[in-house]
Amino acid sequence: MKRYCLLTALVLFINVNAGRAQTDGYPLESDTKIGTTYTFQSKSLHGAWKVNVKVPKGYEQSNDKYPVVYVLHGDYYFSFATGALQRMMDFGTMPASIIVGITNESNAYFAFGTKRADQFLDFIEEDVFSLIETAYRTHQDRTVLGWHYTAGFAFHVLINKPEMFENYIPASPYLGGIDINEIKFEGLSKIYNNNPNFKNSLYFGSMDNERTVKSAALSLDSLLQLNNHESLDWQFELLTPDYDKSNEVSVYRFWTTGLKTFYEEYKNEELEISDLDEYKAKGGLTFVKEHYKKRATKFGGSSDITNIFSLLRLATRADNYKVFEELMNELHGEYQDLNLNSVLSYAQFYLSNNKSEEALAMYESINEFHPNLISVHDGFAQAYLSSGQKKEAITSYQFAIELAEAQDDDRLEALKTKLTKLDN
Numbered sequence: 001m002k003r004y005c006l007l008t009a010l011v012l013f014i015n016v017n018a019g020r021a022q023t024d025g026y027p028l029e030s031d032t033k034i035g036t037t038y039t040f041q042s043k044s045l046h047g048a049w050k051v052n053v054k055v056p057k058g059y060e061q062s063n064d065k066y067p068v069v070y071v072l073h074g075d076y077y078f079s080f081a082t083g084a085l086q087r088m089m090d091f092g093t094m095p096a097s098i099i100v101g102i103t104n105e106s107n108a109y110f111a112f113g114t115k116r117a118d119q120f121l122d123f124i125e126e127d128v129f130s131l132i133e134t135a136y137r138t139h140q141d142r143t144v145l146g147w148h149y150t151a152g153f154a155f156h157v158l159i160n161k162p163e164m165f166e167n168y169i170p171a172s173p174y175l176g177g178i179d180i181n182e183i184k185f186e187g188l189s190k191i192y193n194n195n196p197n198f199k200n201s202l203y204f205g206s207m208d209n210e211r212t213v214k215s216a217a218l219s220l221d222s223l224l225q226l227n228n229h230e231s232l233d234w235q236f237e238l239l240t241p242d243y244d245k246s247n248e249v250s251v252y253r254f255w256t257t258g259l260k261t262f263y264e265e266y267k268n269e270e271l272e273i274s275d276l277d278e279y280k281a282k283g284g285l286t287f288v289k290e291h292y293k294k295r296a297t298k299f300g301g302s303s304d305i306t307n308i309f310s311l312l313r314l315a316t317r318a319d320n321y322k323v324f325e326e327l328m329n330e331l332h333g334e335y336q337d338l339n340l341n342s343v344l345s346y347a348q349f350y351l352s353n354n355k356s357e358e359a360l361a362m363y364e365s366i367n368e369f370h371p372n373l374i375s376v377h378d379g380f381a382q383a384y385l386s387s388g389q390k391k392e393a394i395t396s397y398q399f400a401i402e403l404a405e406a407q408d409d410d411r412l413e414a415l416k417t418k419l420t421k422l423d424n
Contacts (some may be wrong), residue, residue, distance in 0.1 A: 074101025095301025
């Protein structure tokens with residue numbers, strides 16, 4: 001067994017020169033670390049191999065299990081994957097997932113059809129999987145992303161041990177001159193015979209100006225067409241580059257499109273409710289929570305209600321405070337990641353229902369992240385007035401006026417009028 005050590009666990013900006021003062025117009029220099037880095041010292045693989053891990057938003061606050069996306073060529077593409085995939089998670093295109101980047105010590109270990117590729121396969125299966133699935137809450141759904149050499153390695157895994165991953169996205173696979181006709185997908189036949197319910201998904205291809213890579217991809221497509229495997233759902237694409245340099249373009253297009261393809265059913269299971277009558281008829285909050293709990297069990301990821309904001313919008317439009325309150329309780333006071341205009345509208349809804357204490361708490365939460373927002377201090381003043389705290393309301397209006405003057409905001413005169421009425 002290989003040994004690994006924890007190097008970093010940082011998801012924040014670190015000042016690399018604490019003694020340097022900031023000068024006018026120039027920010028302090030800083031370094032960014034994403035997630036947690038483990039280093040493996042391997043006897044069977046040459047050198048040190050780093051594995052970077054990024055958990056999704058809300059992971060620490062939940063007990064849910066999460067799919068894992070393994071990013072090969074991790075030293076180049078881990079940062080891209082964490083940014084692009086997080087965006088997809090935020091938009092509900094894919095479930096919240098753990099992202100694991102495995103760095104390249106040597107392309108030789110990814111060479112399709114070689115003993116070294118077998119060694120690297122064993123390293124992932126025996127050591128990386130063991131680490132991730134011991135240290136993190138993981139769903140059984142695993143996806144592997146590769147490009148060029150590592151895309152060839154992904155095919156090596158699919159042919160020899162397809163059960164290692166459910167989903168494969170090899171962009172621009174490089175097979176190193178292997179005779180495609182000699183490739184036998186024996187692993188797929190074996191896994192299907194042993195477990196007919198197990199399915200692999202494959203999305204692959206290349207750009208149409210990648211020469212030998214394009215030729216290999218087309219040959220693999222033809223081979224798969226001739227040998228239809230019941231356990232494999234696959235899709236091939238030949239894409240035109242947006243510009244001349246095609247070398248790495250396929251990564252950005254295949255990986256995201258492939259994930260969207262794999263998780264189309266997940267996206268389709270987003271709950272859409274048109275009005276509060278339908279919400280009540282279906283069973284209200286109990287039904288909604290159970291729906292997302294079942295979806296998380298099926299696909300992995302968060303069991304949180306992902307359409308809660310559309311439901312809150314329905315509640316405010318219908319002026320139904322009871323439904324609004326039960327939905328707000330599901331947020332547990334966590335507003336910092338929400339759309340700012342939406343949160344401001346929720347605070348106003350509290351005020352319109354004479355809930356000044358709740359409105360004040362929400363404005364406090366907003367103010368923590370947006371201390372110079374005029375609408376927040378205007379809202380503070382309204383909430384203080386509603387609760388009979390005139391002195392505090394005056395102070396809030398005065399600060400809102402100072403902000404409006406500094407920002408040359410067109411609400412200045414209206415704020416002065418509100419303050420004048422209080423002074424009188």
